[in-house]
Amino acid sequence: MQSILKDFSFSAVTAGLVAVLIGFASSVAIVFQAAKAAGADAHVIVSWIMALGLGMGFTCFMLSLWYKAPVITAWSTPGAALLATSLGSISYADVIGVFVFAGVLTLLTGVSGVFEKFMRIVPVPIASAMLAGVLFEFGLGIFTSLKSDPYLVAIMIATYLLVKLILPRYVVLAVLIVGTVYALVRTHGTLLANVPLGIGQFVWVWPQWNLSALIGVGVPLFIVTMTSQNIPGVTVMRINRYDTPVSPLISWTGFTSILLAPLGGFAFNLAAITAAICSGDECHKDPKRRYIAGLSAGVFYIAAGLAGTSVVALFAAFPQAMVAALAGIALLGTIAMNLKSAMSDDTCREPALVTFLVTASGVSFFGIASAFWGIVLGAVFLLAFKVFKK
Numbered sequence: 001m002q003s004i005l006k007d008f009s010f011s012a013v014t015a016g017l018v019a020v021l022i023g024f025a026s027s028v029a030i031v032f033q034a035a036k037a038a039g040a041d042a043h044v045i046v047s048w049i050m051a052l053g054l055g056m057g058f059t060c061f062m063l064s065l066w067y068k069a070p071v072i073t074a075w076s077t078p079g080a081a082l083l084a085t086s087l088g089s090i091s092y093a094d095v096i097g098v099f100v101f102a103g104v105l106t107l108l109t110g111v112s113g114v115f116e117k118f119m120r121i122v123p124v125p126i127a128s129a130m131l132a133g134v135l136f137e138f139g140l141g142i143f144t145s146l147k148s149d150p151y152l153v154a155i156m157i158a159t160y161l162l163v164k165l166i167l168p169r170y171v172v173l174a175v176l177i178v179g180t181v182y183a184l185v186r187t188h189g190t191l192l193a194n195v196p197l198g199i200g201q202f203v204w205v206w207p208q209w210n211l212s213a214l215i216g217v218g219v220p221l222f223i224v225t226m227t228s229q230n231i232p233g234v235t236v237m238r239i240n241r242y243d244t245p246v247s248p249l250i251s252w253t254g255f256t257s258i259l260l261a262p263l264g265g266f267a268f269n270l271a272a273i274t275a276a277i278c279s280g281d282e283c284h285k286d287p288k289r290r291y292i293a294g295l296s297a298g299v300f301y302i303a304a305g306l307a308g309t310s311v312v313a314l315f316a317a318f319p320q321a322m323v324a325a326l327a328g329i330a331l332l333g334t335i336a337m338n339l340k341s342a343m344s345d346d347t348c349r350e351p352a353l354v355t356f357l358v359t360a361s362g363v364s365f366f367g368i369a370s371a372f373w374g375i376v377l378g379a380v381f382l383l384a385f386k387v388f389k390k
Helices: 002-007 010-037 042-067 077-086 092-112 114-120 124-148 150-166 168-186 211-239 246-263 273-279 291-307 309-317 320-343 346-361 370-389
Strands: 073-075 268-270
Touching (some): 010 291, 042 268, 042 291, 077 211, 092 114, 114 211, 124 150, 124 211, 124 320, 150 168, 168 320, 211 273, 211 320, 273 291
Antiparallel strands (some): 073 268
8 A cells, every 4th residue: 555655646547547438438339239239138238337347447456456567458349349240149148158258268368378479479660560550540539520529629639739848747637627627618517417326236147158159259259359459458568668477467357257257248358548548658757656547447447337327328428529539639649659669670660561551451351350460461571571681
């Protein structure tokens, strides 16, 4: 406790809060779609949100505290998108079985150490280019959101410029406050009027095993989560010079998925976008004190999970343009740092550029996300250039 109090900072707490805000608001609608595709009613959907919030909260808090690093976990957004389009007519108990199966595969991958060995052979410029490609869309979101809500976003951008010059550590907090105040004033305080108060309830369903569903949905859910979530998540830590062992992190996310699957916790993984918010200079100048952001994110996620329906309605109340602009502004420094790292080495510049373009394009093949293919093509280009020069 003394160590936490000593390392405490409002900028790190703000980073944790923004990470939770963006994590929920940016993709909770996809989770709703996945739950409905699974046949969940309103009570079961609340159980999903509670299980996901508590799972992310406890893993964020405990892993960040244990490793003294900002270890940020998240639900698998690509996994939710996959579920929303791939479940078909299987029973809800079969869906739970799919969740448990994907969690077992993740746990085995972490325990075996295969994933960590793979990450060690990925060159830093290629990994940086991949992460920049993942985050690129969020940077664009600052300016594309200007079209839908020009005054709100313009005020947020102006706040960013002003506070960045005066108090750079608190720039994201300032942007969040100004955006919220403007949205409240514009709606005459009615923005939060319809947000209900209350705590939801868990709904436990025992898994059933449908072989075709396990292979047809469970394996793709595992692959999508590993390639599009865990690879960028590990990259964020490595680029910010955190040498946290990867295998235990992957193992714990897999174990959490197995434990909470019957309640609706479909897939947990290392976060990339929200982790970038908690790992950069805007969080804290001292990397050793940024773990406070992970602890804060854990507390906020647990609160969000317990609040259930109330939190879902709260995040849904914020204008989408505000959420998009806030995410992009919080990630500007991280995008710039990764682009610099990707292009700094002459021998890797073109392969890194290919990685960035493929990842930013969002293309996918065989159900595997662009982040994975960006690394693959970048590595192919790098290997070809080295062989040709020899």
